[in-house]
Amino acid sequence: MTVVAERTTWADTAERAARAGGAVLLEHRGRVHDVRLKDARVDVTSSADLAAQDAVTAAIHAEHPDHVVIGEESTRSTDDAGGELRWWVDPLDGTRNYLHGVPFFAVAVSATVAGEAVAAAVYDPLRDELYRAIRGRGATCNGRPLRVASTARAAEALVVVQAQSADPAVIAEFARLMRAMLTVSAGVRFPGAPALVLAHVAAGHYTAYVERDMDPWDVAGGRLLVEEAGGRVTDFAGRVRDASTRHDLVASNGLVHDELVAATGMTFEEGG
Numbered sequence: 001m002t003v004v005a006e007r008t009t010w011a012d013t014a015e016r017a018a019r020a021g022g023a024v025l026l027e028h029r030g031r032v033h034d035v036r037l038k039d040a041r042v043d044v045t046s047s048a049d050l051a052a053q054d055a056v057t058a059a060i061h062a063e064h065p066d067h068v069v070i071g072e073e074s075t076r077s078t079d080d081a082g083g084e085l086r087w088w089v090d091p092l093d094g095t096r097n098y099l100h101g102v103p104f105f106a107v108a109v110s111a112t113v114a115g116e117a118v119a120a121a122v123y124d125p126l127r128d129e130l131y132r133a134i135r136g137r138g139a140t141c142n143g144r145p146l147r148v149a150s151t152a153r154a155a156e157a158l159v160v161v162q163a164q165s166a167d168p169a170v171i172a173e174f175a176r177l178m179r180a181m182l183t184v185s186a187g188v189r190f191p192g193a194p195a196l197v198l199a200h201v202a203a204g205h206y207t208a209y210v211e212r213d214m215d216p217w218d219v220a221g222g223r224l225l226v227e228e229a230g231g232r233v234t235d236f237a238g239r240v241r242d243a244s245t246r247h248d249l250v251a252s253n254g255l256v257h258d259e260l261v262a263a264t265g266m267t268f269e270e271g272g
Contacts, residue, residue, distance in 0.1 A: 007134045007136075008137070014110060014120055015109075015121040020055040020059040022124075023055070024052040024054075025052050026125050026126075045073055049072070053091035056089050056107065060087055060089075068087065069086075071217060085112070087109065087111050088216045088217040093194060093196055094106065094192045104193050107121075107123045108222065109221060110216075110220040110221030112216070117220045119134055124196060124199075129141055133228040135224065137228070138228050138229075139225045148207075148252075149204040149205075150255070154185055156207075157207035158207050162190050163177075173212060181263060198251055201222075201229075201252070207256060208252035212248050214248070214249045216246070219249055219251075220244065223249075234257070
């Protein structure tokens with residue numbers, strides 16, 4: 001099997017798995033859920049997350065029984081070995097949105113090989129929109145090619161800045177980043193659901209997305225969508241990072257990228 005054929009096979013699996021997870025989320029939507037906090041107040045998981053992850057994992061293993069699947073709700077470590085290929089699953093991207101009835105959530109499934117994302121699917125079940133990417137073959141939404149925004153200057157960019165933590169230090173850093181992006185951009189948003197945000201960056205709806213310390217299941221697939229739609233993804237120092245590791249993220253249309261990377265380093269005098 002050629003590299004392209006193999007990656008296409010993985011993308012097909014990712015699509016079927018994401019759709020399976022999405023069907024579970026629609027089935028569980030509006031029900032009373034068993035909800036568990038992962039931190040003091042903010043980060044949560046629910047029975048819907050767990051049921052969707054079971055469906056996604058089963059769909060992957062039905063086609064690739066020996067592959068390693070690492071999900072946000074699984075007990076596997078990101079260090080688990082299983083050859084070079086790993087599957088990353090966020091079964092409910094945007095749990096808080098889902099639990100509160102906000103119609104912005106998704107299922108994210110991606111495959112990485114030697115730290116590079118090679119196939120991905122991000123599925124928005126409410127809109128029945130399937131975002132899909134194959135390394136070297138482009139990105140699509142329901143079969144339509146995606147292209148990042150043509151915005152040429154940060155001053156005209158619509159930027160997403162997010163955080164999910166009850167930690168005061170993380171909140172303080174988020175406030176600093178929010179202020180920095182408000183200073184250089186045309187506007188800032190916080191919709192939640194990182195993988196779906198990246199899909200919308202790939203589609204040209206948002207110009208960029210900036211967040212600290214993102215896990216692979218949150219952003220590996222969305223990162224591939226952005227890159228294959230003509231965008232650029234780095235850390236806050238402008239470096240391309242291993243997609244299978246936790247890292248800071250600046251994802252953009254490429255044209256405003258250097259300005260945003262520079263802005264992540266902005267500091268402010270007390271009271272200034």
